Amino acid sequence: MARSGQALRLAAVERDAARHGLAPGMTLADARARCPDLVTLPHDPAGDAALLNTLAGAMHALTPSVTPDPPDGLLLDISGCAHLFGSEARMASQAAEIAGLSTLHALAGNPAAARALVRHGTPAQRRAEDVAALPVVALDLGEQATTALRRAGLKRLGDLVTRPASALAARFGESVVLRLRQMTGDVAAPLAPRVAEAPIAAEAHFAEPIARTDDVLDVAEDLLRQVAMQMEQRRLGGRRFALTLHRSDGARRVLAVETGQPTRDPPLVVRLLRERIESLADPIDPGFGFDAITLAVTRAEPLGARQSRLDRAEDAQDTVQALIDRLGVRLGQDAVLRLAPADRHIPERAQAWMPAMERNGSVSFPSSALPRPLLLFDPPQGIEVIAGVPDGPPLRLRWRGTVHEVVHAEGPERIAPEWWRQREGHRGTGAPRTTRDYYRIEDSRGRRLWVFRRGLYGGETVPAWYVHGLFA
Amino acid sequence: MEHNKNMRTVSAPILSSPSWRLRPSAQRPMPVLTAGQVHEVHGQGDDRAAGLAFALGLGAANRDGPVLVVRAGLRQPLALYGEGLAALGIDPARLVLAQARDAAALLRAGLEGARCPGLALVLLESEGPLKGYDLTASRRFVLAAERTQTPVVLLRHAARPQASAAHTRWQVSSAPSQPLEAPPGAQVRPPGLPALAVEALRWRGGPAGQTWHLQWDEQHGGFRDATGTSDSGSAAPSGAVVSLAALRTGAATGGSSPAAA
Structure with missing residues (x-):
């Protein structure tokens, strides 16, 4: 629709x-x-285009020359390929099987004819010799020219073929003749086949195996320069680099590094690789040495040519991003984190830690007028409390075996459970038990704590107290 | 003339620091975490927010750029809380947190951060003895910090001070705050703004051994020296603080309540 x-x-x-x-x-x-x-x-035209592209890729199993014919066609040049599958008919059925969709196909001596047959032919006439029987719409000339042809009594392509070309061109335009001659094969209709993208890779072979890590990294830098040139031509930048070390006894070791932003900078990737090697749990065993090293960019993203700015403002941003990449390689990507706000009411859910490598623009945190602690216990820690009933602040609390006398207190700030996330909604049974009343308290030594009481007095369970955060 | 007299009393390194402030009433410098230097902040194990607030409030609040916090060896699962950071004047989006496995990884990552230009603060947080942190390691931090002009803070909870090349060393703990006005009908007064007790254990070129009582200044968004004023009873600090309860009632009743006045 x-x-x-x-x-x-x-x-x-x-x-x-x-x-x-x-x-x-x-x-x-x-x-x-x-x-x-x-x-x-x-x-969803974009989805259709993507599917067509995928299908075109799959059709490479049949022939090296595949051309997408948007919005819903594929042109396969099967010259010299059909005999591999037995016959043209068998090849066509195999293509339909690969596609996995309900498809129509037609075979003809040239792409224009095949295209016209499959789009405008009736089920009975999809053979190459049926071109003459196709309606003039098959020329794809547009509404006006088609109507003009029809009015002249020219209904089928066969009617046109027999007329002199010069008369047709004079009356209906050059394109009628061109299309017609493309269909009959008098004029070539070249295709621009889909070319599979060449992988971005480089390799080095050695007469004598090398074993030192520094030598390996030197070679890696050299290979990185080569792939950087390849990527520059295609305006790409690598996000993931895989360095494969081929040991002389046949064993392989793959070292992969990822960057937060697409890059073509060899020294940067070498630094990441060095980090990677140094942080390996089991160090690289060179054995009798490596006799070949290959480098592949397994994930690439568009990256235009860049000009460094005079004020170097961007450079500072870049160096921080490079630092995050290096730390991510050394400590693991899940260990280098950024804070992101989450739209939740429960304090420990109101923020989320995201890998810092995935840059998500600028995030703005909601500012709260109510005091919030600097550090948060997750999960909250249980404490024993003496407090006024039903909603008095704690008077004295015991936490980790130490008694804290409460000098100042403020509260309660009630944070109700998120009933809209519960299955039964606000009628659910969990609500009174999980209601939290928060108090900000200060003990005699000046420690400011954020404590809460879970549940309400008078319910079926006795409320429990927890310390949830530390204020400065 | 008065101004000049004051200038002569302070020593050169403090004068050169950008965030140096001189209180007119008391001729003593505020604690500063100077950029391009290494600072050690010691705190008790169960008082972790105080040291953190000291490091962030004095080291990062008035600088631009991301704040790198590297943590290792912490016994308690205490997460940094974004809204609390925002209250100290640090946009939570500036925070980059790195979790190191051990002390060696902590120092390594911290050094990497200290060598990276463009950071507002490099904060290394650890608990207990920090293995591998010695004169050589601290000297590396000093050199890196001098080159990039980034303040480097080692926040050490429950650790014994040890010899190092750091420029300053502080002992920080929470201090009793100036309580806010009690809302009508309440038995107790609400706790006030963040307050810290700070002692300079070591301050190269500065008055070591002095103690301060620092209090958060809501108006100017920074800590201010409140030594001597902490026990002055109910006299509210300048930029008087609106009680939280009053704020809340005010919001609920549209400011018509007498508590909000």
């Missing part, structure tokens, strides 16, 4: 729907009238 102008129209239909008489281009209201229980989904 797609919006065209003011009307919602069907962009594509399933086989079942087609059987009920629905067709692309029909307005949604008409379709609903024919078929009241019609299920529609929004049209």
Whole structure:
């Protein structure tokens, strides 16, 4: 279903729907009238294009030359390939099997004819010799020229072929003749086949095996320069680099590093690799040495050419990001974190720790008028409390075996459970038990604590007290 | 003239520090965590927020850039809390936290951070004895900090001070705060703003051995020296603090309540 102008129209239909008489281009209201229980989904051209691209990749199993024909076609040049599958028909059925969709196909001596046959031919006429029987719409000339041809009584391509080309060109335009001759094979209609992207990689082989780590890193830097040039040509930057060390006895060791931002900077990646080698649990065993080293960029992202700024403001940002990358390699990516706000009411859920490598722009924290501690216990720690009933602040509390006399106190600040997240909603049974009343207290030595009472007096369970945070 | 007389009484290193402030009433310098130097902050094990607030409030609050906190060997699962950081004038989005496995990884990551220009503060937090931290290791931190002009703070909980090349060493603990006005009907007064008891164990070129009572200044967003004023009863500090309870009632009743006045 797609919006065209003011009307919602069907962009594509399933086989079942087609059987009920629905067709692309029909307005949604008409379709609903024919078929009241019609299920529609929004049209997703980007998804279709991605699927077509994936299919084109899969078709490389049949032939090296595959051209996507948007929005829903694929042109396969099967010259010299069909015999590998037995026959053209078998190859076509295999292609349909690979696609896994309901497909139509046509075989012809040139791509223009095949395309016209599959798009405009009736089921009975999809053979190469049926081109002459196709309607003139198959020339894809647009509404005006097609109507002009029809008005002249030229209904089928066969009617055109027999006429002199100069007369057709004079009356209906050059393109009619060009399209026609492309279909008959008189003029070549070249294809721009989809080319699989070459992997970004470089390798080095040695006459004598090398064993020292520094030598390995020197070679790695050299390889990185090579891949940097490859990436620069394609305006890419690497996010993940995999260095494979081929030992002379056949054993392989892969060292992979990741960066937070796409990069083409060899020294930076070498530093990361050095970190990686130094932080390995079991050090690299060179044995009798490595006789080959390969480097592959397994994840790349677009990265344009960059000009360094005069004020170096960006550079500081970059160095911090590089630091985060280095720490991530050394300590593990899950150990280098940034704070992100979470839209929750429970204090320990109101923030989340995210890997710092994944930069997520600027985040703004909600500012609270109520005091919040600097450090938070997660989970809260249980304490024993003497407090006034029902909602008095603690008078004395015992925490980790130490008694704290409460001198100053403030509260309660009630934080109710998030009933909208519970299955039974606010009618749930858990609510009174998990209501929290927070108090900010100061003991005789000047320690400021954030304590809370979970549950209410008078309920079926006795409330429990916890210390949840430390104030400065 | 008065100003000049004051200037002569302080020694050169303090004068050169950007965040140096001179209180007109008492001619003694505020504790500062100078950029490009290494500072050690010692605190008791169960009083971790005080040392952290001291390091962040004096080291990072008036500088731009990310704050790198490296932690290792902490016995309690205490998480830094974003809204609490914001109250100390540090945008939580500036925080980069690195969790190191052991003391060696902590020092290594901290050194890496100290060598990186563009950070507002490098804070290493550990508990108990810090293995591998000696004169050589601290000298490395000093050299790195001098080059990048980043303040480096080693926050050591429940640790014995040991010889190092650090410029300053502080003992920080929580101090009784100046309580706020009690809301009507309340038995006790609410605790006040953050307050710290600070002792300079070592201060190269500064008055070592002195103690301060620092109190958070809501108005100017920083700690101020409140030595001697802490026991002055109910006299509210300048920039009088609105009681939290009053704030809340005010919000609830649209400011018509007498408590909010």
